[in-house]
Amino acid sequence: MTTATTVLDTKLDRAFSMLDANGTGSLVEADLLALADKLGAAFNAMENGSAARLRQALADLWKSDLAGMDADGDGEIDVDEFRAGVRRAVAEDREGFLDRVGDMVEAWMSVADADGDGLIDVVEFTTMYTRTLGASPDALAASFARLDTDGDGTLDSDEIRRATEEFYTSEDPDAPGNQLFGPLNEA
Incomplete structure (x- = not known):
């Protein structure tokens, strides 16, 4: 029996493929640290401290949440373990999990905040994902517009936090947060 893929499954698969820096189909802590680098x-x-902050946030997320998702004890997390683990983390400690993931996302965004104004503009957002995920600039601009819920041309920490929560918890196919890591149809 084949189970239908949900919106949340699609987003979790997207997050997994982004975190799987070497593309092996499994996650280890080194994948996360390589992504930060x-x-x-x-x-x-690399010198201004934001990359080190991201490395630390990813290492903390690995220790607090991801490492425990290794259900078969092989030292790696596959996509099914990741999906189940995120769902379990949200069910058991929603606020704590979202805080830890939010810290990682904010650290990620601080690396991309090239002008240091505490906000992410469309150029920074597009640069971030074309250089790390290879997504198309036009698709990223559309994703940015969906995430910019107040329409001011930037993403602030509240918009990023809200998008993070929607990305990791919502089954709503129209939630703006679905676009947190760019369009779901481009992986």
Whole structure:
């Protein structure tokens, strides 16, 4: 029996593929740290502390949540373990999990905040995901517009937090947060 893929499954698969820095189909802590280094290098942020903050947030997320998702004990997390683990983390400690993921996303965004104004504009958003995920600039601009719920041309920490919650919890196919890591149809 085949189970239909839900909107949340699609988003979790997207997050998994983004975190799987080496593309092996499994996650280990080194994947997360490599992703932080890649983003830091893309924004020349290796010296300003933001890349180190992202590495720490990813390491903390690994220790607090991801490592425990390894249901078969093989030292790696596959996509099914990730899906089940995120759903379990949200069910058991929604606020704590969202806070920890939100810290990681805010650290991620701080690396991309090239002008240091505490906001992400469309150029920073587009640069971030074209350099790390290879997504198309036009698709990213459309994603940014959906995330910019107040229409001011930037993403602030409240918009990012709200999008993070929608991304990791919502089954609503029209939720703006579905676009947090760019369009779901481009992986």
